[in-house]
Amino acid sequence: MIAPLRIAVLPMRPVAAALGSRMLRFNSTVAQANSLNPSAAPFKFSDSVTVRYTREHEWLASHPDGTAFVGITKYAADALGDATFVEVPEVGDSVQVGDSIGSVESVKSASEIYTPVDGEILEANDELTSNPALINSDPLGEGWIAKLKVTDSDQLLDAELFDIDAYVKFLQEES
Amino acid sequence: MSCSKFPPKFPLKLHHYIFRGTRPYLEGNLIQEFFVNRQLEQKKINNSLKTSQKDKIDFTQLSHIDPVALSFQFEPTYTGGKREKFAQRSSKYRDLQTEGIQFCQTSRGGQITYHGPGQLVVYPIINLLDFQKLTSKCYVSMLERSVILAIGNSHLKGETTENTGVWCNGQKISSIGVNIRRSITSHGLSINNTTDLSYVNDEQLVMCGLPGTRQTSISTELQKLNMSEVVPSIDHLAADIVGQLAENLEIDSIITHIIESPITSEEECLSLLN
Numbered sequence: 430m431i432a433p434l435r436i437a438v439l440p441m442r443p444v445a446a447a448l449g450s451r452m453l454r455f456n457s458t459v460a461q462a463n464s465l466n467p468s469a470a471p472f473k474f475s476d477s478v479t480v481r482y483t484r485e486h487e488w489l490a491s492h493p494d495g496t497a498f499v500g501i502t503k504y505a506a507d508a509l510g511d512a513t514f515v516e517v518p519e520v521g522d523s524v525q526v527g528d529s530i531g532s533v534e535s536v537k538s539a540s541e542i543y544t545p546v547d548g549e550i551l552e553a554n555d556e557l558t559s560n561p562a563l564i565n566s567d568p569l570g571e572g573w574i575a576k577l578k579v580t581d582s583d584q585l586l587d588a589e590l591f592d593i594d595a596y597v598k599f600l601q602e603e604s
Numbered sequence: 605m606s607c608s609k610f611p612p613k614f615p616l617k618l619h620h621y622i623f624r625g626t627r628p629y630l631e632g633n634l635i636q637e638f639f640v641n642r643q644l645e646q647k648k649i650n651n652s653l654k655t656s657q658k659d660k661i662d663f664t665q666l667s668h669i670d671p672v673a674l675s676f677q678f679e680p681t682y683t684g685g686k687r688e689k690f691a692q693r694s695s696k697y698r699d700l701q702t703e704g705i706q707f708c709q710t711s712r713g714g715q716i717t718y719h720g721p722g723q724l725v726v727y728p729i730i731n732l733l734d735f736q737k738l739t740s741k742c743y744v745s746m747l748e749r750s751v752i753l754a755i756g757n758s759h760l761k762g763e764t765t766e767n768t769g770v771w772c773n774g775q776k777i778s779s780i781g782v783n784i785r786r787s788i789t790s791h792g793l794s795i796n797n798t799t800d801l802s803y804v805n806d807e808q809l810v811m812c813g814l815p816g817t818r819q820t821s822i823s824t825e826l827q828k829l830n831m832s833e834v835v836p837s838i839d840h841l842a843a844d845i846v847g848q849l850a851e852n853l854e855i856d857s858i859i860t861h862i863i864e865s866p867i868t869s870e871e872e873c874l875s876l877l878n
Contacts, residue, residue, distance in 0.1 A: 484651060485786050510741040514687045514713075529785075532686060532711075537768035538740040538782035539686045539713035588655050603733065 459597050462503040465490055466570025471498035481545065481585065482596035488569060489545045491585055496551065498573045499530065499544060504600055506568040510535045512561040517553035518575050524548055526584065530575050533564055546584040548577035607745050610738035610853070617857045619672045620846045621876065622839060624864050626721050629681040629708050631867055632674070636790050638873035639672050639729040643788040647731065671730035673792075673849060675842040678719035680803060681706040685714035685781050688813065696808040712791035714768070714781035715813035722798035722821070724841050728849060732787045735853060740784050744768060747793050750848035751778045755795070757844050758836055760825050767814060770795075773828075775820035779812060796821035797841055 465472040465480055465488075472478055475492040482488050486505035491497040506512075514534040524530055529541045530550070554573050557563055563572040579585065591599055623635070650666045682697065682705065701707060719725055728747075732738045738746075751770045752762035755777065762770040762777060770778035778795040796819060804811050804819045811817065823835045836844070843860070850858050867873060 508739040508741070510739075516686055534686060534713045536741055536744045537713040537780050538744050538784055539711065540740055540784040541711075541786070543786070589651065 456597050459504075459600060460593050463488075463596065464569065464593060466567055469567065469570030469573070470576075471500065471570065471573045474498070479585070481590040481592065482599075483543070483545045483590060484599065485543055487542060487545055489585075489590070490573075491546075491579060495579045495582060497546065497548065497577055497579050499542070499575045499577065500573040501533065501542060501564065501568050502596075503568050505540075506533075506565050506572070509533055509538075509540060509564075512564040514539075515557035515561045515564055515574070517555065517557055518550045520550050520553055522550045524550060524577070533561075542574055544575070544577070545587075545590060546577075547580045549580065550575055550577050552576040607739075607742035610735040610742060610746075612735050612854060614668060614734070616668070616734060616853075616855055617670045617859055618846070618850045618853070618855045619670055620843070620858055620860045621672060621674050622842055622860065622862050623674065623676045623867075624839075624862060626677045626679055627866065629678045629683065629706055629719060632676045632678060632725065632727070633708070633710075634870075635674060635867055635873055635876070636727050636729065638870065638876075639674070640785065640788055640790045643669050643729060643731055644786060647786060647788070668734060669731070671728065671734070671853070671855070673846045674727040674729065675838075675846065676725045676727075677721055677723065677838055678725060679706065680718070680720040681708055682716055682718050682809075683708045683710045683712075684716050685710060685712050687713075688715040696806070710781075710783075710791065712781035712783045714779070716810070717779050717781065717794065717812055718804045719794060720799055720803055722800065722823075722838075723794050723796050724838050724845070725792070725794045726842065726845055726849075727792040728789060730789050730853075732784070732789060740782070743789060744780060744782060746849075746852045747780050747782075748778075750845055750852055751793060751795055753848045754841065754844040755822060758822055758826065758834065758841075759829065759831060760822060767812075769812070772820055772825050775818045776812070776814075777820050777822065777825070793845075795841065795845070796824075797838055798823045798835060 471490040477493055479491050486502045488502055489497055489499055512533050512535050516532045518530040524544045525547045527543055530544045531542045532539045553575055646669050748764050748770055755762045760772055762772055765771055768780050769776055780793045781791050783790045799821045826832055826835055
């Protein structure tokens with residue numbers, strides 16, 4: 430009775446190992462898809478960019494001088510589908526954590542975008558008004574939504590903001 | 605992406621509130637905001653619990669609010685979506701305004717639409733994250749599917765096109781416009797039952813950003829089939845649609861609340877929960 434059991438256990442090992450590596454590959458693909466496009470403004474603005482993510486699938490790219498860019502992740506852009514309209518914020522507006530700074534509309538559903546930090550809107554990406562498809566093609570680059578001046582840099586350390594690894598882990602739990 | 609199955613992650617009941625009579629659009633909006641805020645507040649509590657528990661989340665500590673579906677008939681009102689503000693609209697709207705027709709700007713997707721007596725409006729307020737793989741895109745197509753099944757019960761064949769909504773014999777019978785705040789849905793769908801279509805089939809008024817599109821209603825379509833006697837009551841149609849919604853969302857239990865009295869304050873909204 431014991432021998433057949435051992436035989437049954439042995440083939441499990443390679444399967445489990447394969448599953449593990451597939452999971453790793455999945456993680457790195459997801460991480461890559463949700464990383465900043467290195468050739469667009471949110472990344473290139475300074476030599477040192479810090480990227481954080483929210484539970485609502487926004488990203489925040491902050492720079493040493495207190496300037497930050499906000500947009501939505503690849504995961505969010507895919508879930509929304511083809512954007513037909515993007516609402517961007519008013520330049521000069523003061524916004525607080527959790528305020529809506531715009532929305533993305535696709536198939537008649539408008540999803541609100543929230544700012545992860547307090548700040549003042551320095552610039553809105555007007556390109557999105559004429560070309561909403563940028564949100565789908567390059568959400569972490571040319572499809573940025575707002576550029577703002579962060580008023581309280583301590584908020585960048587908020588435990589509710591994820592780094593890329595934590596965001597990928599969160600995506601796995603959430604779906 | 606498959607949009608056919610999105611079972612709830614835990615057992616949920618669907619509360620269907622039928623608001624009887626014809627109500628001001630703003631009353632509907634007040635009620636809708638009340639239910640959205642309940643969901644948002646619970647979500648905030650759950651998120652801070654999740655953050656404080658870091659790696660080991662005790663899911664039993666998280667509470668969930670049951671989804672609701674609000675069904676209404678509104679007084680004649682034109683509403684604008686995010687993409688279309690009324691400011692620069694045709695003078696026709698100004699004429700209508702002087703006739704006492706209401707205009708409201710909303711946060712839903714889509715453009716201008718009309719609500720009025722004889723038209724059923726259903727606003728489902730749900731947390732998309734309470735269901736597996738329910739994206740906003742799947743949610744909208746689920747609403748379309750529910751409408752098609754419900755009007756099928758009234759012997760009509762509904763169809764989808766590249767434009768959102770449901771069509772019957774080439775004319776629009778149901779419009780859809782949704783807003784999503786932190787994965788909580790609001791607004792929803794309208795379906796013409798016995799709507800006075802002169803409010804929507806006017807060449808000077810472009811509905812939903814689709815010039816030349818004509819709307820129809822269940823009663824108009826049944827008349828063509830000489831079946832006027834089977835036009836459903838609004839309550840019946842509401843129960844049908846919400847039944848289909850529940851089925852699509854794999855929710856077994858629907859609790860129906862019939863509300864006769866007007867709801868004009870937050871306090872009266874709270875009384876809906878009893």
